[in-house]
Amino acid sequence: MSIRVHIDGRICLPEDAKVSVFDRGFLYGDSVYETIATVHGRLFAAGEHLDRLERSAQRLGLRLPPRAEIEGAIAQTITAAGNAESRVRVVVTRGAGLFDLDPASADDPRLVIIVQPRGGPTPEMYANGVSVEIVSVTRNLPGAIDPAVKSGNYLNNVLALGEARRRSGAYEAILCAANGSVAEGSSSNVFALIAGQLRTPALQVGILAGVTRDKVLRLARGLSIPCDEVAFLGPDELRGADEIFLTSAVRGILPVTTVNGAQVGHGKPGPITRRLTDAYRALAHETT
Numbered sequence: 001m002s003i004r005v006h007i008d009g010r011i012c013l014p015e016d017a018k019v020s021v022f023d024r025g026f027l028y029g030d031s032v033y034e035t036i037a038t039v040h041g042r043l044f045a046a047g048e049h050l051d052r053l054e055r056s057a058q059r060l061g062l063r064l065p066p067r068a069e070i071e072g073a074i075a076q077t078i079t080a081a082g083n084a085e086s087r088v089r090v091v092v093t094r095g096a097g098l099f100d101l102d103p104a105s106a107d108d109p110r111l112v113i114i115v116q117p118r119g120g121p122t123p124e125m126y127a128n129g130v131s132v133e134i135v136s137v138t139r140n141l142p143g144a145i146d147p148a149v150k151s152g153n154y155l156n157n158v159l160a161l162g163e164a165r166r167r168s169g170a171y172e173a174i175l176c177a178a179n180g181s182v183a184e185g186s187s188s189n190v191f192a193l194i195a196g197q198l199r200t201p202a203l204q205v206g207i208l209a210g211v212t213r214d215k216v217l218r219l220a221r222g223l224s225i226p227c228d229e230v231a232f233l234g235p236d237e238l239r240g241a242d243e244i245f246l247t248s249a250v251r252g253i254l255p256v257t258t259v260n261g262a263q264v265g266h267g268k269p270g271p272i273t274r275r276l277t278d279a280y281r282a283l284a285h286e287t288t
């Protein structure tokens with residue numbers, strides 16, 4: 001079990017991985033990133049994640065290294081780390097510059113790949129579900145730092161998770177959009193089964209277009225599970241849902257059995273969550 005970092009064109013140990021204090025990723029969160037997981041030792045949905053990295057970079061006007069270079073660096077770092085399953089973080093910053101906010105003042109992007117053991121939820125968390133807390137910190141407005149952009153500026157999400165942990169020790173924070181609709185978790189998308197229909201906030205609510213979210217929606221449609229991307233999901237609707245789960249690359253589908261201290265449904269992962277979890281695991285095994 002080891003961690004390896006690819007930085008400035010070479011692979012090194014974590015203690016040797018250093019960035020300049022003048023790097024704009026450090027100074028301003030002026031960077032984009034992705035987290036990709038392996039299944040059976042092979043990257044899952046890497047194409048979709050790197051597509052999103054490109055979309056995020058484009059929105060920020062940040063130049064990325066060529067895709068083949070990023071893919072090569074990821075492959076080398078996974079091999080060097082030698083873990084059975086990996087969590088891969090791909091970061092590209094706008095590079096180092098003088099103290100000038102103008103993004104045009106830097107154009108030397110820095111690629112960093114961090115590979116570590118995949119980790120993630122324990123089997124007990126999948127079996128029993130986790131707790132979430134709907135927090136007061138709101139998701140950024142799309143007109144500010146658009147939540148659709150996976151940038152290194154994650155302070156909003158950091159504060160949301162901090163609030164959830166302080167309040168009740170909840171595993172994940174659920175953020176609402178400025179209009180009061182449930183938006184997403186601090187590092188996950190959220191689904192709820194309400195009146196027999198699987199609902200998840202639509203992209204227009206102001207969320208990250210999760211790669212796992214998209215796969216789950218396709219699976220649900222394939223299994224003829226009624227589902228809808230809704231323009232508004234009230235916190236009370238979420239609290240009253242029969243089933244809730246979170247999605248993200250590292251977690252896959254993770255059941256939620258407590259919201260703000262109250263039990264969800266029967267307090268155990270529900271049948272729709274279990275069905276989708278089986279389908280998602282089968283998909284991940286087939287495609288890696």
Ligand SMILES: Cc1ncc(COP(=O)(O)O)c(C=O)c1O
Pocket residue numbers: 035157184185186187188189208209210211212213247248249250
């Ligand atoms: C804010 C946010 N929403 C959703 C997700 C889930 O996205 P994905 O399924 O692509 O991992 C993440 C992942 O890190 C995230 O940071």
